[in-house]
Amino acid sequence: MGATIIVDAFWGDAGKGKFCAFLSKELNASLSVRAGTGTNAGHSVYVNDTFVKTRTLPLGWLNPTTNALISSGVAVNPDIFLEEVIKYGVSHRVFVDRNCPIIESKHIAIEQADQTMCNIDSTKSGSGSARADYIMRRGKRAQDISSLKEYIVDGITLINTEATLRSVVIEGSQATFLSLYASDRYPYVTSDNCTTNAFLDDTSLSWNLLERVVLLIKCLPTCVGNGFLPYEMSEEEIRSRGLIEYGVNTGRFKRRSKKIDWERLAFSVMINGPTEIALTFCDQYDQKISSARKKHEVTSSLRSLIDEVEERTNVTVKYLSTGKDLHDIIVLH
Ligand code: IMP
Ligand code: MG
DSSP, X not given: OEEEEEEESSSSOSOHHHHHHHHHHHTTOSEEEEOSSSTTOOEEEEETTEEEEESSSOGGGGSTTOEEEEOTTSOBOHHHHHHHHHHHTOGGGEEEETTOBBOOHHHHHHHHHOHHHHHTTOOOOSHHHHHHHHHTTOOOBGGGOGGGGGGEEOHHHHHHHHHHHSEEEEEOOSOGGGOTTTOSSTTXXXXXXXXXXXXXXXXXXXXXXXXXXXXEEESSOEEOXXXXXXXXXXXXXXXXXXXXOBOTTTOOBOEEBSSOOHHHHHHHHHHHOOSEEEEEOHHHHOGGGTXXXXXXXXXXXXXXXXXXXXXXXXXXXXXXXOSSBTTOEEEOO
């Protein structure tokens, strides 16, 4: 019973979708819920050899008994939503909150033509512009769109009811340091906060139904787009060490830190209140752990990192993600 929130400690792309799918199965969740700003995020995972990627649906639907909800704080692009629903054949178990802001083609066009959005290297998904119209009380809501009719629900009552009776997993999007108000890198941020509190707000889940907060820490953090990144690795080093990654959604080359910034991690822990930590992309930190699934396979270098993270945060590292497959996870406790 109760809800689990998945939140990224740094700049994104740490594997929130994978953990939403994993925890939905592990907890036998009745509902997985997408929180966050809109379609700017791309969440993906490999299931055996199949690549699964969504921009709107939380990946909890990969568990056949878990339904999916887009919560009210998330901007919805109806075309993208319907495409994903059809592609993955899940129309009988996905829902859209009636109040979600709607992204129209004009919102994408506005962002594409906007100099500031170009300067900050926005994904130009229209999410920010749609949210701005909504705030000005002239935006469309999901309930106004006829093609979404069969999916529309009162998601706020749904999530609060489900979390009272069963397990719910909330897949946040973006990341703590992409937060609009909470980050230190404005204007190189997204169009809302992306923290535990923000995801509670997106879903209107009552705080006392929140059971767990899983903070994802990418061992060698990455970021796409402009803005300050501490301990930045040179592109040459990224390439020579085989640490190249491209954005799932936009195909952009990912910048990378040489190490975890402990000061920013402390800030992230302070505001997100994690009950546990997942260290992700561990195989990039130590290739010897690639695709390991058993506790005894933890290498000494990773053990040292786990110890340091626990010592500095006072939070238990419960999970290690060791590869691209959904099942490449070590449960430590
Ligand atoms: P926007 O929210 O699309 O306007 O993008 C603003 C900034 O946040 C840009 O630097 C994007 O690269 C970054 N950003 C937005 N969504 C994500 C995400 O899901 N992962 C990583 N970076 C993101
Ligand atoms: Mg919000």
